[in-house]
Amino acid sequence: MRSQTISRLLTIFAFAYLAFLYVPVLLLPLFSFNDNIYVTFPLKGFTWKWYQSMAANQPLIDALLASLQVGFAVSVVSTVIGMLAAMGLTRYQFPGKGLITSTIMLPLVIPYIILGISLLSLARQVLNIDLSLWTIVAAHVLVCVPLSMLVLIARMEGFDKSLEEASLDLGESAWRTFWRVTFPLAIPGIVSSFLLCFSTSFDEFVLAFFLSGTESTLPIYMYSLLRFPAKVPGALALASCILLGSIIVIVFAEWYRRRGIQAQQEGLV
């Protein structure tokens, strides 16, 4: 009897926890279809108009394009650097390896606000460069490289080093070996790294806020919307779209990751 009570309490706890996590998020789409500029109950009526108005909202589209552009550039640059670092750290032994690894990992634990301030003063006071989307890209690369490196190191350690030796032994150069063996085998890691960097950059606010010039990214644009009550439902509609997009990306990434694990378990390694 006692254990039954405990298991019932645990079930209630689990549902309460899930509600705590997801109900606030689910309120976004709910209110985005509400025909009222104020985010309050009771709901007034169903409408598509906040979604329709998004399509005509040029600043929103500019911010979205800016975010996509920044996210894409950050993913590519971070994944390339992360791949090189992962190859260096998994394939070679050299002095100072531990120190180098922790130096690359450091941005992960430095508060973004401090990174933001120091990068801003570096860009404006020291280097004297104008703020633009590219300064945001640079800041995001700094925090994404460690993420990319972690994902790729895990992948590179997952396959037999003698595969690359076998390729060299069979007459291929180091360059061709990379393209014929290392790269195809690292693809699951590269895709994960790309998605992780993209999503990190896409919703990052603090660094982008400090380092943006005249063009802003989506999080900054959304923050600016909240100052005008009339624009809040539009922001909710936009947030709902981003939510949907994120769910699609996460489901895809997880599916891809599991497929990789399955292939590994079938005895490829």
Next chain:
Amino acid sequence: MSDAMIAIQDVTKAFGPIRAVDEVSFEIGRGEFFSLLGPSGCGKTTLLRMLAGFEIPTAGEILIDGQPMSAVPPNQRPTNMVFQSYAIFPHLNVRDNIGYGLVRMKPSKAELNATVDRALALIKLSGYGDRMASQLSGGQRQRVALARALVCRPKVLLLDEPLGALDKKLREEMQLELRQIQREVGITFVFVTHDQEEALTMSDRIAVMSKGKVLQIDSAAALYEHPNCREVAEFIGTMNVFEGRLLGVQDGVARVDAGPAGELLAPVNGAADLAPGAAVSVAVRPEKLEIAASRPATGNAITGRRLAEAYLGDRSHYYVGADGLPKPIAAAAQNKQRALTSGSAGETVWVHWPVEAGVLLER
């Protein structure tokens, strides 16, 4: 220039303070099936990896077909390797794995297909071309790795314990198959193993290694019958070793005072410069021993008590304990003669062998 395919000249490889390979020199002939045999950590794999170019000697030079190899990277050496893990590319099917090393030479599609088909036939895997590595058994992977290396027509094929991961029955089959393939293609094989039986079965010559040094290079029979030191004697098969001091040499036969084992005689082979009083051992293989109830008229004999007996089907092992000897004496006999050798434990017997069956070892 000699007829050697591989010449290893004073090669040393040091990893920090550890000398994995320590001033090793020897030659391997054309078309030879040559094995590097030794316990793990003896330097055999390091030596093989230096032949492949994955490790660069700290000192010394390796010549392959007369060409110095120090400055030649692995992808430009006339060697191919079968890896211990097989290293079959998991993202390619069997066909693309076997053709991997040929693509570089840009053969026509028909040419490439024909070569791969021939290789598949050689390893008896025709019809498996479209399978992925994950769909192959251990033995099949091993053969794909072999074919992938052989289609590149290397001058030397390097094999790093390729049979280690297979079960006993499959291993014995593959030993015969490898030997047969080697005769067919006529390529020099350098085979690394820690399994003495495997090395004895397959090789033309074997180099026994220990702690970075080569102890002895000889044919299987010569290593077994005439080991040049105690380590080789004990690594290959079982050996009874009786330690003692040399009393004198007469007509090529050494007289040895072996303490508790008494005075023993053994033929002197090669190393004849021994002065009386030198520390030596007399060694003899278990199957050369006979067990008798009384002391025979000729040869060496040691008395002791019968201990355990191990029945192994085709043969039996007998153990006889003699006073003062650290280990029981091991004797082996075919079970054809079982009636002659069996008896009850504890009875006093004489273990004896003809003088020429023993080996004199320096210590």
